[in-house]
Amino acid sequence: xxxxxxxxxxxxxxxxxxxxxxxxxxxxxxxxxxxxxxxxxxxxxxxxxxxxxxxxxxxxxxxxxxxxxxxxxxxxxxxxxxxxxxxxxxxxxxxxxxxxxxxxxxxxxxxxxxxxxxxxxxxxxxxxxxxxxxxxxxxxxxxxxxxxxxxxxxxxxxxxxxxxxxxxxxxxxxxxxxxxxxxxxxxxxxxxxxxxxxxxxxxxxxxxxxxxxxxxxxxxxxxxxxxxxxxxxxxxxxxxxxxxxxxxxxxxxxxxxxxxxxxxxxxxxxxxxxxxxxxxxxxxxxxxxxxxxxxxxxxxxxxxxxxxxxxxxxxxxxxxxxxxxxxxxxxxxxxxxxxxxxxxxxxxxxxxxxxxxxxxxxxxxxxxxxxxxxxxxxxxxxxxxxxxxxxxxxxxxxxxxxxxxxxxxxxxxxxxxxxxxxxxxxxxxxxxxxxxxxxxxxxxxxxxxxxxxxxxxxxxxxx
Amino acid sequence: xxxxxxxxxxxxxxxxxxxxxxxxxxxxxxxxxxxxxxxxxxxxxxxxxxxxxxxxxxxxxxxxxxxxxxxxxxxxxxxxxxxxxxxxxxxxxxxxxxxxxxxxxxxxxxxxxxxxxxxxxxxxxxxxxxxxxxxxxxxxxxxxxxxxxxxxxxxxxxxxxxxxxxxxxxxxxxxxxxxxxxxxxxxxxxxxxxxxxxxxxxxxxxxxxxxxxxxxxxxxxxxxxxxxxxxxxxxxxxxxxxxxxxxxxxxxxxxxxxxxxxxxxxxxxxxxxxxxxxxxxxxxxxxxxxxxxxxxxxxxxxxxxxxxxxxxxxxxxxxxxxxxxxxxxxxxxxxxxxxxxxxxxxxxxxxxxxxxxxxxxxxxxxxxxxxxxxxxxxxxxxxxxxxxxxxxxxxxxxxxxxxxxxxxxxxxxxxxxxxxxxxxxxxxxxxxxxxxxxxxxxxxxxxxxxxxxxxxxxxxxxx
Numbered sequence: 049x050x051x052x053x054x055x056x057x058x059x060x061x062x063x064x065x066x067x068x069x070x071x072x073x074x075x076x077x078x079x080x081x082x083x084x085x086x087x088x089x090x091x092x093x094x095x096x097x098x099x100x101x102x103x104x105x106x107x108x109x110x111x112x113x114x115x116x117x118x119x120x121x122x123x124x125x126x127x128x129x130x131x132x133x134x135x136x137x138x139x140x141x142x143x144x145x146x147x148x149x150x151x152x153x154x155x156x157x158x159x160x161x162x163x164x165x166x167x168x169x170x171x172x173x174x175x176x177x178x179x180x181x182x183x184x185x186x187x188x189x190x191x192x193x194x195x196x197x198x199x200x201x202x203x204x205x206x207x208x209x210x211x212x213x214x215x216x217x218x219x220x221x222x223x224x225x226x227x228x229x230x231x232x233x234x235x236x237x238x239x240x241x242x243x244x245x246x247x248x249x250x251x252x253x254x255x256x257x258x259x260x261x262x263x264x265x266x267x268x269x270x271x272x273x274x275x276x277x278x279x280x281x282x283x284x285x286x287x288x289x290x291x292x293x294x295x296x297x298x299x300x301x302x303x304x305x306x307x308x309x310x311x312x313x314x315x316x317x318x319x320x321x322x323x324x325x326x327x328x329x330x331x332x333x334x335x336x337x338x339x340x341x342x343x344x345x346x347x348x349x350x351x352x353x354x355x356x357x358x359x360x361x362x363x364x365x366x367x368x369x370x371x372x373x374x375x376x377x378x379x380x381x382x383x384x385x386x387x388x389x390x391x392x393x394x395x396x397x398x399x400x401x402x403x404x405x406x407x408x409x410x411x412x413x414x415x416x417x418x419x420x421x422x423x424x425x426x427x428x429x430x431x432x433x434x435x436x437x438x439x440x441x442x443x444x445x446x447x448x449x450x451x452x453x454x455x456x457x458x459x460x461x462x463x464x465x466x467x468x469x470x471x472x473x474x475x476x477x478x479x480x481x482x483x484x485x486x487x488x489x490x491x492x493x494x495x496x497x498x499x500x501x502x503x504x505x506x507x508x509x510x511x
Numbered sequence: 512x513x514x515x516x517x518x519x520x521x522x523x524x525x526x527x528x529x530x531x532x533x534x535x536x537x538x539x540x541x542x543x544x545x546x547x548x549x550x551x552x553x554x555x556x557x558x559x560x561x562x563x564x565x566x567x568x569x570x571x572x573x574x575x576x577x578x579x580x581x582x583x584x585x586x587x588x589x590x591x592x593x594x595x596x597x598x599x600x601x602x603x604x605x606x607x608x609x610x611x612x613x614x615x616x617x618x619x620x621x622x623x624x625x626x627x628x629x630x631x632x633x634x635x636x637x638x639x640x641x642x643x644x645x646x647x648x649x650x651x652x653x654x655x656x657x658x659x660x661x662x663x664x665x666x667x668x669x670x671x672x673x674x675x676x677x678x679x680x681x682x683x684x685x686x687x688x689x690x691x692x693x694x695x696x697x698x699x700x701x702x703x704x705x706x707x708x709x710x711x712x713x714x715x716x717x718x719x720x721x722x723x724x725x726x727x728x729x730x731x732x733x734x735x736x737x738x739x740x741x742x743x744x745x746x747x748x749x750x751x752x753x754x755x756x757x758x759x760x761x762x763x764x765x766x767x768x769x770x771x772x773x774x775x776x777x778x779x780x781x782x783x784x785x786x787x788x789x790x791x792x793x794x795x796x797x798x799x800x801x802x803x804x805x806x807x808x809x810x811x812x813x814x815x816x817x818x819x820x821x822x823x824x825x826x827x828x829x830x831x832x833x834x835x836x837x838x839x840x841x842x843x844x845x846x847x848x849x850x851x852x853x854x855x856x857x858x859x860x861x862x863x864x865x866x867x868x869x870x871x872x873x874x875x876x877x878x879x880x881x882x883x884x885x886x887x888x889x890x891x892x893x894x895x896x897x898x899x900x901x902x903x904x905x906x907x908x909x910x911x912x913x914x915x916x917x918x919x920x921x922x923x924x925x926x927x928x929x930x931x932x933x934x935x936x937x938x939x940x941x942x943x944x945x946x947x948x949x950x951x952x953x954x955x956x957x958x959x960x961x962x963x964x965x966x967x968x969x970x971x972x973x974x
Contacts, residue, residue, distance in 0.1 A: 064563070064566075068564035070632065071562040072636075076560040094912035099534040102565060102649070124617075142592050178912075211916045213888070334895055448556075452676040
């Protein structure tokens with residue numbers, strides 16, 4: 049019997065902080081299906097798991113995500129008397145108080161903690177170091193549809209190897225994950241060196257960052273607005289005119305590479321980028337997975353630390369933005385004092401993948417969390433016998449439940465129904481006397497008296 | 512080539528907050544082995560997964576763990592200008608500023624968030640609700656050996672059923688988990704009603720909480736100090752004298768129950784507790800798992816919310832405190848306004864279980880994270896062929912790596928060795944010409960030329 053008392057003083061309906069979420073069983077089981085799929089692919093490719101703490105020193109996090117990023121860090125109040133050393137004067141400087149009273153913050157992504165980890169543990173690691181990490185991150189962003197203050201990232205990175213085979217392997221991983229999930233995707237690929245070459249040949253080499261930031265928005269705001277933003281940043285009309293045909297290059301990957309090679313002939317950097325793209329495409333061709341890969345010169349990715357290949361994945365049948373992304377960075381650990389460690393990595397966006405699977409109706413109907421059979425509780429009569437059978441089924445690895453209370457059968461049927469359990473096993477006085485089990489298929493309604501052996505076969509679908 | 516630059520200004524060696532931990536690959540893989548074992552058992556018994564946010568509203572957490580607990584909550588600074596409304600006068604009241612500038616805190620355990628979750632989502636849940644939850648919790652405790660500020664809890668609870676079958680099932684789960692891990696344990700069991708009866712018959716019914724808090728320390732501080740603490744709390748010498756033989760009751764579970772039943776005859780509450788213990792033991796006997804279960808009347812567990820059965824698990828061969836614990840609480844959701852929801856739950860201590868497995872050398876030598884074979888990279892000669900084989904092996908589910916750079920063989924052997932990979936596959940010009948693979952067993956040193964089919968059989972151990 050559930051009774052919700054009238055709201056008392058101090059007893060408002062419980063809630064959670066805005067931008068955070070509770071996950072109910074069905075949702076959690078589905079999310080675990082996504083995480084397990086990604087994790088198993090990462091494992092199969094030899095990536096090793098690590099975990100880092102939710103809290104990092106603020107000195108590790110600050111200045112790594114730009115001024116905007118700094119503002120989005122959740123800061124944790126020092127324990128003990130955090131305000132002991134604060135004077136009235138300090139109150140004029142809000143940011144200074146925050147720095148004096150908070151030494152720790154919640155991680156903003158998994159990449160900076162990974163760089164910190166590699167530098168801190170460099171003597172304990174084997175390079176090239178291939179790691180995967182599936183953990184939560186927190187951002188004090190304004191919550192809105194599809195944007196949360198707490199969410200999972202699912203990252204894999206290789207650090208300490210400049211070989212393009214790593215890029216090839218990451219494309220294989222992306223292809224493998226989305227094949228297993230059943231989501232048709234396009235894997236878009238570009239190269240920062242090629243973008244650098246483009247900035248050079250249009251005469252705006254010093255504005256590479258402005259150019260990448262602007263064209264990264266192509267998908268969201270369109271060509272016209274990108275050009276307006278470029279103009280506002282001081283890119284000349286002539287340069288924009290030269291840029292346009294490059295970003296609009298169409299045709300096959302082979303056509304695009306051929307055109308680029310000609311256009312970027314004056315830029316050594318640009319040609320190096322084209323050669324990398326060419327090599328990766330050759331490998332992928334040989335492995336027969338090039339058909340889902342598309343060279344897209346308007347792909348830029350905002351983050352400043354990428355220096356070579358960049359990736360982004362789109363679901364073909366759902367308009368939802370990128371569901372996976374990544375790239376190569378030549379100097380990620382440099383910020384923590386370790387130079388010359390080239391790395392490349394990807395990150396799957398579990399929340400968006402969830403939405404895509406839901407929209408395309410691709411979640412498996414039974415996840416690995418669903419019970420196959422509920423043994424009813426009819427009180428003492430068959431209870432002992434039922435408990436024995438339940439124990440045996442679980443020993444055989446079958447997810448099995450026994451209803452704990454001898455409630456009315458109607459209530460127990462409702463429970464099975466709401467839980468989505470396909471079979472009910474009933475053992476009352478009559479069944480005990482005859483040494484049988486009444487087994488009811490809750491989907492078809494079919495009911496029969498069976499032996500335990502027959503029950504095992506029936507519920508595991510072998511009949 | 513790794514170069515650690517001399518420390519620059521602003522570039523101290525990176526570190527993490529005290530009391531937190533990084534987990535390296537081997538450690539993470541072993542921890543995942545523990546979590547996976549517990550998770551799979553929970554699933555097999557029909558428990559469903561949920562997740563709650565790391566951050567809860569402080570109003571949800573405060574006052575639920577006693578004054579000491581309140582001090583151990585990590586508070587999160589409000590985003591935006593947290594100090595905008597703070598005056599110089601406020602500075603005199605440190606706690607008041609914290610309350611004005613922090614609305615959120617990190618969860619302290621999984622039980623209070625679970626209670627909040629059940630009340631908030633009561634209309635979306637099916638009762639009895641069986642949930643498991645494996646997530647981190649944070650406590651601003653003084654860090655010391657074996658005590659961390661961030662750690663995982665692995666909880667399972669049933670809420671909305673008063674049946675003792677739930678207690679029986681939780682003992683089965685405990686037995687199942689530790690059998691699978693190979694850890695010999697004693698599952699200690701007691702009952703708060705029995706303890707209440709004991710307090711009654713020694714004439715100190717109003718001091719039940721003081722008595723449970725004191726005898727809960729029996730293991731740590733011994734009988735004499737427990738008695739000193741009881742005396743300090745005002746328990747009379749006569750009462751302590753009467754308590755002593757009860758706490759020291761020895762013999763079989765049957766003997767203890769018989770003795771208790773006599774002693775507690777004047778207390779209805781006490782007899783109810785004994786009857787519950789008796790019933791649980793009868794069920795466990797019938798299921799043949801009673802032999803690891805021991806009634807221990809000195810078992811009290813400090814937490815105030817337990818009202819019936821209490822559990823605690825000790826490793827028999829390692830002195831390390833309890834590695835699992837739990838109990839029944841009749842009114843956990845009452846704090847959030849939902850009455851009459853009896854619940855019972857357990858929680859596994861992953862950190863201590865890790866230490867026990869390590870000490871008893873019980874971790875499996877190969878976890879599910881270890882690669883079986885490393886394909887060497889000899890440059891272009893055999894690279895394409897190697898990539899094809901690697902792709903085929905992974906498609907068959909074999910964890911396979913390809914070394915990404917054409918480094919010297921010595922370096923590639925070192926990599927395989929440090930990663931603990933048992934086989935090396937080498938394809939150079941010679942092998943390509945002869946259509947074979949050189950396969951080296953890195954443990955025995957044995958080396959042979961094999962076909963791909965033979966390689967598959969050999970590395971999967973079927974020969």
